[in-house]
Amino acid sequence: MSDTDSTTTESRTADTDELDVARAGARLSTAPADTDADAGGSGTTPSGGQAVPGSFGGVRRPGALGAAAWTLRETAGWLRWFWRQLTSMRVALILLLLLSLAAIPGSMIPQQDVDPLAVEDFRQRHETLAPLYDKLQLFDVYSSVWFSAVYILLFVSLIGCIVPRTWQFAGQLRGRPPGAPRRLDRMPAHTTWRTTAEPERVLTAARSLLRRRRFRTDAADAARGAGGWVAAEKGYLRELGNLVFHISLVVMLLAFAAGQLWKSEGGKLIVEGDGFSNTLTQYDDFTSGSLYDTGDLDSFGFTLKDFEATFERNGPQRGTPREFRADVTYWEGADGTEKKARIEVNHPLEVGDSQVYLVGHGYAPVVTVTDGQGNVAFRGPVPFLPQESAGLTSTGVIKVTDSLDRNGKPDQLGFQGIFTPTYGIDEVRGPHSTFPELDYPVLSLNAFHGDLGLDSGIPQNVYQLDTDKMKQFKGEDGDLFRADLRPGESVELPDGAGTLTFEGVDEWASFQVSQEPGEGWALAGATAAVLGLAASLFVQRRRVWVRARRDGDGLTVVEMAGLGRSESAKVPEELADLALALQADAPPGEAPPEDGEPGAGGPEAEEKTAADRTAAAPGAAEGAGPSSRGETE
8 A cells, every 4th residue: 555545544534533523522512513614614504594502592593483493492491401400409508598698687687577666776776777778678588579589499499309309209119129230249248158048949038038127129030040139129218308308398488488478476565454355456566467367366365363473582593584474364255254374485375376475574663643733643553664684674654644733734744764673773873673573672753744745646655755845843952853762652743743652563464466377387397307307317228139049069159239329337237137137048058969979978078078068157268248348258
């Protein structure tokens, strides 16, 4: 062959190799195929279409129909890509992390639907941050657009992950364990031994043993000289636990959504002896979901008969609450009979679909105010709100709307006060309470007169006093008026405005009445999620194969192997236990030699038989149990 022919042949061979490589690359590539190499790669196909590299739509045909078809394929491709990304485990974990991070502002920033007073106080103290928080919806985190977006995406991601895995798991349950591999000795855990038992007997015993151990089994008779085998599989509870965990997350998300949409929650402060009816006008504050109908309020009511609170008096936990108990009588419906009940922390009163929780406690000084004409202008308990939990130092106001001065002219009175259950004073904190029980109660008051502003029609906080149109009383020495009273003591107001008497102290309790339709589902979902996660973590999917075949000496060779989906020391241990149990029906040993064979009798035969029996026993060269490396020694 000439050099020219040789060169031509090599060139053709190179061109062929390059073409094969290009075709193989085209088969592996997900991008649209490029056009034939025409005119330097113009991007057009022989049919006149235009290939768009990297697109999902492939070749764009000429004309409006071709463009529409390409656009449809491109849109469908992007939708498929987006769906695969959304339903991937990585994106689900990212969304779950984002949901956890999004809940942080809801726990650190006061929420409008939980404590409107705290939100208003935050706005007054942070005039710069409050408008920014309003724009970012940080006062309504759990109903904000961005939180709802993460919430809905996570929900869709879980659904898209669960549905195909459920069908896959159903197919696995209907399927059979995979057949035994040709080389069981290549498994990470395996063992083998010889026995005189028949192969059919060994396989029958193995299948029965594995079924007793709750394995799902399949078997095959001897074929092509490979011998019969039994395949077994166990650990489906792992995948079931994984599915239960994901389904439980969906249930929890649905329960959370139902609780936000159909929930109701209201608060009420009740002084001992007073009652409450479950109507909208009776609540101090009330919030509900967007789909809740106030007509669904349960018809019931209750009266606070007695409240009992005790605190630790000694030791490092002095002042720690030990008991909070509210004794009530309640009734259902308009004409229901009264029943006694006790409400404690974490032990609510359940009436219909409503739960009545005990959430707070405090004191209500009982005062009597007479005006300048000697008439009783006000009498009753006034709830004071605790400002700290260590001693229950409380603040409150007393508003007297119907009062006359000494000249008989109408004049409204207002009092700002501090109530200390156990009075104490120092230079730093001033008057304060040193213990939350009524050991030495003192009521300290400042007095004002003028216009309370109640006639303006603007709602006021009952625990705050608007002093814009009021003047503070002054004593005879010209200093601002102030009085410190013990129970039973009275004080005369300056300018003949009347008297104020501190009669005693009642206790009050605050209650929260809630309807949470998704609470039970959320609890069930959380419990199932924990159980499913435990199953997916601690249950191992594993397979076991048993093969029995005749060898050239007429013995039955038994092979066993085990394989786990993840590395675990339990697979060799379980295989060893199964092998030991199977040897009850397939004991290691060797058949005696037939008559006429060399060494059929005499001492030499006995010596050879003993040596062979030793070699066939467990722990010999082909031992009956897995080694420390998971392989047969």
